[in-house]
Amino acid sequence: MLMGVLNNTRQDDIVLTGDDIQEIQTVKTLLNAKFKIKDLGQLKYFLGLEIARSQQGINLSQRKYALELLEDVGLLECQPVSTLIQPSTKFSKTEGKLYSDVHAYRRLIGRLLYLTNTILDLCFVVSTLSQFLSNPLEDHYAAAIRILRYIKNNPGQGLFFPSNTEHALKAFSDSDWAACPDTRRSVTGFNVFYGASLISWKSKKQGTISRSSTEA
Structure with a gap:
């Protein structure tokens, strides 16, 4: 699988993928005739996604994005945890004290949702916490912070697509x-x-x- 990045005069990045290099080159030529594009080479970083290749396969992660998120929230040096939530935790809309900064909670959940593109573990908890965007409680924000401490444990975790696999x-x-x-x-x-x-x-x-x- 070949993957490359193109950039046009309006600074829009485009990813082309395929297993036929001649066909990819034809598409590049057609696009360049219309938009005047620049070939940025093989895909390595795109919209916060990091792509690493080897003979074994392709690894997809968001390590840089995750570390930037930890730094922005002030948790780059935090103590990591090995679990996302405490066992038997249940989140309610009404049982607890309101969190004071609704906009900060929404921004944090939005950024965590983007991390679910490569970190499967986050899906359930982040999906649950996103249900309280209109009226978050302190317990909800504390749970979001715990997610960040979990990410700190391994910010480079992601998806691996082996080159040899059963069909x-x-x-x-x-x-x-x-x-x-x-x-x-x-x-x-x-x-x-x-x-x-x-x-x-x-x-x-x-x-x-x-x-x-x-x-x-």
Whole structure:
């Protein structure tokens, strides 16, 4: 798989990927005739995503983005933790004290959501905390800070796509039951793999209330 970055006169970056170098070159020529582009070479960094290649495969991470986030929040030297949340933690809309800076909470959750592009572990907790953007509590902000301390433990973790893998799709899914104390709705999560490569994942609250764990 070949990946490269192009930049046009309006400073917009474009990524081209494919396994046919001649076809990629044809596309570059057509784009250059219309927009006057500059070829920046093989893809290494794009919109906060870091791409590293080896004979074993491609590694995708957001290490620089994660470290910048830790520095902006003042947690670059914080004590890391090995877990995202305490066991049996449940977040409520009403049980707790309001957090004083709503805009700071929203900015932090927005930046954490972008990290879920490469750090699968964050999906459930960040998705849950994003439900309180309009009225965050101090417990919600404390949980977001714990996420940052978890990221500090390994800011370079990400996705690895091996060069040799079986050509087969595998999917795994699970759900809890009535995990949300406010709505009594369950949360569904799934992972989809192409061989050993994780290609799709999600954590989302269900739209209806399930009457049993089996129904969930």
